[in-house]
Amino acid sequence: MRYAQGGGLTDAERTTRERLRLQAVERFEAGQKNTEIAAGLRVSVRSVERWRRAWREGGEAGVLSKGSPGRPRLSEAQITRLERELERGPLAHGWADHRWTLARIKTLIGRLFHVCYTVEGSWRLLKRHGWSWQQPTRRAIERDDEAVEVWKRETWPRVRAPRRSAGPGSSSRTKPGSQ
Template sequence: MSFQQIERRCQNINPAEFFRTNWVQLCVMKRERIDARKLDPAAREQLRKVVIRLYERGYRPTQIAKDLGLRRPTVSEWIARVKAGQGTGEKKRGRRVGSGRRLTPAQEARIYQEIVAKTPDRLGLPYALWNAQAVRMLIRRSFGIDLPKRTVRLYLQRWGMTPQRPVKRAYERDSAAVKQWLEATYPRIQARARQEQAEIHWGDETGVVTVEHAPRGYAPRGKPPVLAQSKRERMNLIASITAQGKVRFMLYPDTLKAAILIEFLRRLIQDTERKVFLILDNHRVHHSSGVTPLQWTVPHFGSESRPCAGYADARS
């Protein structure tokens, strides 16, 4: 059977796709045997389609194998697969999905529900948030199965669990207002600071606590865990930082009040030689009656107040 004969008999099959390699075409023309194992998956599938089309047109497997340069058992196997409804695609290799897992589906479901419903400490484990080691201990205690932490992480990944930080910031920030402030308001502040040879300071308050600041724990994707807070020690800090990275700060034990902010501002003025433009967020203390008039009595602060709306929700 010539190449042209095969092309005519295999309508609806693109011979150029099947015979796109010179090696395959040469084997057919010279009646050499084709080792189908060395073909790429797409070429093998096209070859199977040719075999099936010839078989459906009445050609015997022996004749098909001879004309295409294939082994007779290979042709018979392909025909049998199509008759069994398996098609001409590649047979999936390797183990079936899930065949090598140590936990049964029921055990996986139980562990998943435990993680979603409770925190480790409520189950008697020495952790506040879920991590691979905590899940490993839970599996070992529940089923007596000791899994490596790497395997536990794979289970968590399959269950849609990701290590997340507990939610600590508000979601109400106004992105449009932030963009407007950064693109319009702040450039005006920069221009005026250059004109008046002033320093721009960014002010903020924070707290230092005796527990981890940003712990992570496994939870379903999109559902950050809730961390139960235990008794802790706290020290607060108010600070300013310039664009050059120069930091000035002051510690205070209680919550921020106008008197504390005023004391910090006085010390900041005393510690700087140039005029200061201090940018603060919308904390209520920053707008208190005792703070606003201060700028009228301290030369470094200029003579006007321009609150930066929208900055607090986005940056603090």
């Protein structure tokens, strides 16, 4: 089954779907045919065929929901260790500057736990555990904010070129008298 925008089922939808499968199991046991069950439950015959195969192979447990496919792959202890390693900083892990990027965090997770996350998956993992997205501001180390304000107030008005008027010789689109 495919879902719009790559999404899956919510917990409530998964529970509803599981209830349908359990109703189908009751009908399997009663000897109903796949087409009858599909019409009665308003699902595709193909879904009923899949459910019947799972029921034959695993009984009622075979049709129960397996849970969210997006369940976390790291334990709480691993996440705690990841947070400690992130706090140590990128320099401690061999990168040349002080910036954590999602690609670096993805690599760190792979190195520490031998688990492969996508860049987006590593962002979701961090966000789920209270980390926020931040981008460092680029500023010169020697920057003097007070001196910058003085320069903007006193020097900039003197060096800024005055605006030219739209008189003759300008690049105005309209020609004189053409209105």
